C-alpha cells in the first residue's frame with residue numbers, strides 16, 4: 110500500500126474557509142484553487158520543456174470548461190483542446206483566440222466544422238476519411254491539419270476511458286493511416302503531423318509511452334514511404350491523478366521523462382525534428398478542486414450507516430459511471446473515526462463514496478469535502494431529478510474567494526420547455 114503522505118499535495122480546504130464558502134455560496138459547491146491550478150500547469154510545462162524544448166501543452170477543456178479555468182489555462186500559456194462547438198464557444202467566451210484551439214471529435218458535423226473554420230480555429234485533428242473530404246469541401250487551407258491515429262495500445266484503465274486500443278471508434282488504424290496521408294496530399298490539405306490519445310487516468314504510463322513511440326515511428330515510416338515530413342506530433346493526455354491513497358500517479362517530471370523519452374529515442378537519427386505536443390486535462394485540474402457537501406441525514410441500517418449529502422449523481426456521475434473512488438474528509442474531527450457510506454440525493458442508489466472514514470459522531474449540518482473533483486465533475490453535471498447544477502467558487506491567490514459559476518436557477522432549468530397550450 111503506497112504511503113498516502115508521499116507527494117500528496119492535493120488542494121483541500123481548512124474548516125474555517127469551508128464554513129465561510131458554504132455560507133456565502135451554498136452547497137453543494139465546487140471550489141477551485143487558482144494558485145494550485147496555476148502551479149500544476151507551470152510544473153507540467155516546465156517538465157515537458159525540460160525533456161523537449163518548445164513542447165506545447167494544450168489544456169483538454171472537457172476536463173473542466175468553467176470559463177475561469179479556461180482563462181487561467183490560457184494565461185499560463187496553454188493552447189486549448191476543444192471537442193465540440195460548445196467547447197470552442199466556451200473558450201472564446203473566456204477570451205481565448207480560436208487560433209490557439211485544437212478541434213477534436215470522431216464525428217464532427219459540417220456545421221461544427223464550418224463554425225470552427227469561420228472563427229479561425231488553429232488546428233483541426235481529423236479522425237476519419239469522411240472528415241477529410243468534408244474539410245476539403247469546406248476549404249480548410251487557412252488552418253493546420255493533424256491526423257488522429259489509433260496506435261493499437263491497450264491502456265490499463267477503465268474500459269469506458271480507453272481510446273487507443275485497436276478496437277476503437279477514434280482515429281485512423283494502422284491499415285488506413287498511410288492512405289489518409291496520401292489523401293491529404295492529393296486533396297491539398299494542410300497536413301502538419303499526427304496525434305494520438307490512448308486513454309485517461311493512467312497510473313501506468315506504458316500506453317502513453319507506446320503511443321508516443323508509435324507516433325514517432327509512424328512519422329518516420331510515412332516520410333520514407335510518401336515523402337511527407339511531419340513537423341508536429343501530439344501524444345494526447347491521460348496522466349492519472351490521486352483520487353485516493355491507493356493511487357500513486359507519476360510526477361510530471363517522471364511522466365515526461367518516460368513518454369517524451371520514448372518519442373526522442375524513436376526519432377533519434379531520423380532527421381525528423383517535430384514540435385511535440387501534449388493535451389492533458391485531468392492531471393492539470395483534478396487535484397486543484399474539491400466539492401463541499403452538507404450532511405442532511407445519518408441513517409444506520411444493520412449493514413452500514415448511510416450519510417446522505419445534498420448532492421450526488423448530478424454533480425459527480427463518476428462513481429456511478431466508473432465505480433470511481435474518492436477521498437472524503439469531514440471538516441471537524443473531534444470523535445474517533447468510524448466507517449460510513451456517503452450517498453447522494455438521487456433516485457438511483459446514488460452511492461457516492463463507499464466505506465469511507467469519518468468522525469463517528471458525524472451529524473446533520475456537518476460539511477464534507479471530497480478531494481480531487483476538479484476534472485470530469487462540473488463538465489459531466491446534469492439536472493437529473495431536476496436538481497440545479499452547483500455553483501463554483503475560485504479561491505484567488507490573495508485568499509479571497511469569488512464565485513465563477515453560479516448555481517443554476519429554477520428559471521434556467523425550465524427555460525427550454527415548450528409546453529403546448531392545450532396541455533396546460
Ligand SMILES: Cc1ncc(COP(=O)(O)O)c(C=O)c1O
Nearest residue numbers: 169306309346347388389390391
Ligand atoms: C483527444 C483527447 N485529448 C485529451 C484528453 C484528456 O485526457 P486527460 O484528461 O486524461 O488528460 C482526452 C480525454 O478523454 C481526449 O479524448
